[in-house]
Amino acid sequence: GILTVSREDETTLKEFMQQEGYVFVVALDSDSSVWESYQINDTPHTFFIDSDGIIQSMRVGAFENTSQVLSELEKIEPSTPPTTAVNTAPEVGALAPDFTLPTLNGLSVTLSNYRGKPVILNFWGSWCGYCRRQMPYLVEVSEERAKEGLEFLTVSREDQTNLKEFMQQEGYIFVVALDSDSAVWESYQIGGIPHTFFIDSDGIIQSIRIGAFQNTSQILSELEKIWEDTAGEGNDS
Incomplete structure (x- = not known):
């Protein structure tokens, strides 16, 4: 309609x-x-x-x-009949579905390669107002904690040209994985963005946030849920 x-x-x-x-x-x-x-x-x-x-x-x-x-x-009209298979959305306490995708800078990224480090995984689009609004907070936190091992990975289905223009305009250099066929979005059951997963060093989802963060404090609060395990591992060594 x-x-x-x-x-x-x-x-x-x-x-x-x-x-x-x-x-x-x-x-x-x-x-x-x-x-x-x-x-x-x-x-x-x-x-x-x-x-x-x-x-x-x-x-x-x-x-x-x-x-x-x-x-x-054509982009919203399926070319093949819908299947009856039902995918289950990842939940807190579950292993984050692994994936390998090309990145905006011409390389590739595999989620499981980040094992041993906590990860913020953010699904977003540069056209999304709420995504744009929260991105400075995510970037600030990820840059501050990068030296402590935090990884920040984003996934977008958007056109590369628009993404590159936005990244250059804002001066962002974080990793953007390109999910052109929406396979990863489907495996994570992304219904709306921004959609953020906090994944611990064992690859386990410890928190999920649907919607934008309003400040860095909200992000840091969620980050504690994946940082405690990492800190504990460090104390045992």
């Missing part, structure tokens, strides 16, 4: 819809709360969302023809 959102005066909208003969749904965001949650600065701004509620593509600016729309639509 198609859903539109506008902050415009209702009378003006009705006149336009009647004049053009349009019958699609228009949601009225009078207080701009939805615009703010989606970080809309310019219009038109279009999201293509699949049947699981996952954003698969985003377009800022106008489409010039129907072919461009159809090209984006």
